[in-house]
Amino acid sequence: VLIAIGRDACTRNIGLETIGVRINEKNGKVPVNDEEQTNVPYVYAIGDILDGKLELTPVAIQAGKLLARRLYAGSSIKCDYVNVPTTVFTPLEYGCCGLAEERAIEEYGKQNLEVYHSLFWPLEWTVPGRDNNTCYAKIICNKHDNNRVIGFHVLGPNAGEVTQGFAAAIKCGLTKELLDETIGIHPTCGEVFTTMDITKSSGQDITQRGC
Known part of the structure; x- marks a missing residue:
């Protein structure tokens, strides 16, 4: 051990x-x-x-x-220790930026949050028949701040690459509406964040049935 x-x-x-x-x-x-x-x-x-x-x-x-x-140099800019993108480089990568759901609930209260999530699978997994719907994407939004994204989480191939790009958007005040208005690149893993419409509170099935 x-x-x-x-x-x-x-x-x-x-x-x-x-x-x-x-x-x-x-x-x-x-x-x-x-x-x-x-x-x-x-x-x-x-x-x-x-x-x-x-x-x-x-x-x-x-x-x-x-x-x-x-x-x-007379600056007043402080380091942001919250919106820090990071990745766990496991065989199936995990990337995140911002708050974990549990931390967000502690800080803002569950009633003030909306959590969107989805399972997905990369196109390159389709032909070899790898386990479908083992990848997962989630965003945590503050309902009382224009649905601003305060937590970003993705489990899938190249999660670090996906997270790094979204981290810049989160620093700029990314909202759920802006994600919905963004045209996704098909087929990519990051595309799932532009089509995500199921909330965790709804209890609906998040299984993806197409590439």
Whole structure:
């Protein structure tokens, strides 16, 4: 059995306690505010040592750039730790951006959300007869903000490529209406998001019956 998940934050015994920087004793990570500032005003932290943030290289790079610009170039732009696209590169890839459904319910309340979802299968799976409807797509929308997409999830081939493109749209305020108005490229995996019309609350069958 191999356990190879997560990272240890090597923040102990490097002198942080000398200057009073607070760390989470459970995991050694450093709590910061929304500007990556620790409890000591002149000490900042970025990257995987941040408590409660994503451990992703592109996130650390972006946070570092934005911090430098705020400190030395007069910028006020902060790092967005919510709308971060990421992918799990399993044999059937999983990609996501924004909030998980459970987190969205905690933050906005179930009654204020609409969740659209669909099963699908890629065209290239049709000829070899691979398992149909094992791929899954879902978006979570805030009903009280023009059905803005606050969560994007896809399980299927090349999920990372699909997610990266939609992540830019989500940063720009993507809504369900805009998705409905978008012409899909047929046949692609990303097309499913332009035709999705079944809500989770309806309980309707989400099985796809054609390519």
